[in-house]
Amino acid sequence: MEWSELIPGLVAAAVPMAVPLLLVGLGEMFDQRAGMFNLGAEGIMMMGAFVAFFIDLKLQMPWVGLLAALVVGGIFGLLMGLVCATFRSKQGIAGIGIYMLGWGLSGTLFRVYVGGPMPIHGIPALNLSFLQGIPYIGHVLATLNPMDYVTFFLIPLSGWLLFKTAWGLKVRAVGTTPRAADTLGIDVIRIRYQCIILAGAMAGLAGAYLSVCQAKIFADNITAGRGFIAVALVYFGRWSPWGVAAGAAIFSLAAAAQRLIQFYGFKFPYELALIIPYVLVIVVLACSRNRNRVEPAALGKPYFREYRG
Secondary structure, three states: OOHHHHHHHHHHHHHHHHHHHHHHHHHHHHHHHOOOOOOOHHHHHHHHHHHHHHHHHHHOOHHHHHHHHHHHHHHHHHHHHHHHHHOOOOHHHHHHHHHHHHHHHHHHHHHHHOOOOOOOOOOOOOOOHHHOOOOOOHHHHHOOOHHHHHHHHHHHHHHHHHHHOHHHHHHHHHHHOHHHHHHOOOOHHHHHHHHHHHHHHHHHHHHHHHHHHHOOOOOOOOOOOHHHHHHHHHHHOOOOHHHHHHHHHHHHHHHHHHHHHHHOOOOOOHHHHHHHHHHHHHHHHHHOOOHHHOOOOOOOOOOOOOOOO
């Protein structure tokens, strides 16, 4: 096989896998930077996938479906904020509850109002012929979905928001030393609410991408654990948008490689090929050094304004 065939095939398979991981991971990065984490991202993705799919199925308006998924994800994030920021419940347990709620509710609504697999038109790919001349990846870039480009743009935008704006400074302060931030007049709970709602909205959008832009159907387990993987990628990416993007790219290229191994019939055990991406994530996480230097010090810790200890 020639490199001119292998590289475009690898990139073409990897991009659709990377986009939902990026969307969830970037939202979760803001969430964790503010001192919270949401293990319910997987369930929120399922709800976003169903809502976007259902609206496109009934109204043939996929962009409205994406917006609706964004709103539904934000509502789930608001619920998570109510439980964890206001009532100060354990974030891990609350996240599992949100995951089960999103998973169960989306599946129930699908069975009641749709019943079985139904195709939708979804959002078609672009046809940017002027990109065709770029070596190796020109054909891939010319035929990406609009949401792919939107997601790529969100990487530098997230970096600018987090490191170049006053709001980003508040987010980092709240996640590192919330009491000091509070004494400076920063509303810790409000910032945490903003970040958890943003993370929920991004997770909902990621789910909508899967159903409306990629698969163009809805099915149980359409998310396939991507919400949990994205949470791990935030750790791998050291709470940086570029690090999250690098993690998503590595995982997606590994997943794409295992598909190509099967597609082209290489003599490699099928079972081993399937687990390569997941093993890679575990190895990279285990080998990450100096993680404690950048981890938000208040991550996972509820904030009690009255506590003086």
